[in-house]
Amino acid sequence: MNTIKYFLIFLLSITSFIGFSQSVEGIWETYYEGTDKIKSDVKVYTKDGKLYAKIIKFYNMSEAEKNAKCLKCTDYRKNQPIVGMVFMNGLVQSDDEWEGDAVLLDPNNGKEYDGLVWLENENKLAVRGYLGWLYETKYWKRKS
Template sequence: MRHFTQRAQALALNTLKQATLAGVLLASAGFALAQGTDTPVGTWQTIDDHTGQPKALVQITEDSNGALSGKVIKGLSPNDNPQRRCTECTDARKDQLILGMTIINDMKKSDGGWDGGNILDPENGKVYKCKMHVEDNGQKLVVRGYIGISLLGRSQTWNRVQ
């Protein structure tokens, strides 16, 4: 009987260790997932202001200094021409392909979001100051382009692509 009790205790201890390890792994995975959703880094579906339909995919990345940038990686409009160029741009992006173009530059972490960078609207070639923050557990990105002060601008809500 004593041998049976020792074996049962060893089995219970082993089961407890496995459950504890599984709990630690699940907590770590949950932490990593939560941490990944509080940042704009990832791929986002933009929405056309006029039609309300998906317009493009923008991939946001972080450089070694912590600054974010975003580039157009795919057009989603059914009549989107992949050879379309930014004819209205007035900087170095003039007449460059919109597909593959960096439209968000130099965004830095600030209180409640990211700020200090700029965003290009390839439709009109204008460059605006930019602010952004994530919402809805990291599934939405509110991007605000503005001139001068943030009150003079407009916001778009982009959807995270999994």
């Protein structure tokens, strides 16, 4: 009987370990640099095995800022509203990370950056944009 009990405990512990793997998909909150003031909600999702993200809501902004358009974009997103715009486009999974070239759009300047995305933990997403050897990492919190 003890053998069965230990086997069940072992089986449950393996199942919980395997189940720990979280998805990057979901709604994430972004924050103003160096503050805990929320800036936006971002929906991160996969489509055809690639990773995408779009802004779904702005906070703490004037109506003009909330209704801003991508004036400096040079592709199909030119003059399109930033809310609802796909700004993370087609990252490919490599182990526990998602990466790609020219996949992160900054709607403020219309430039695209190489990107890398990974989970720090189940509620913290790291989003890194590269320009050559230089990079900047932003951390987003999973929305409850």
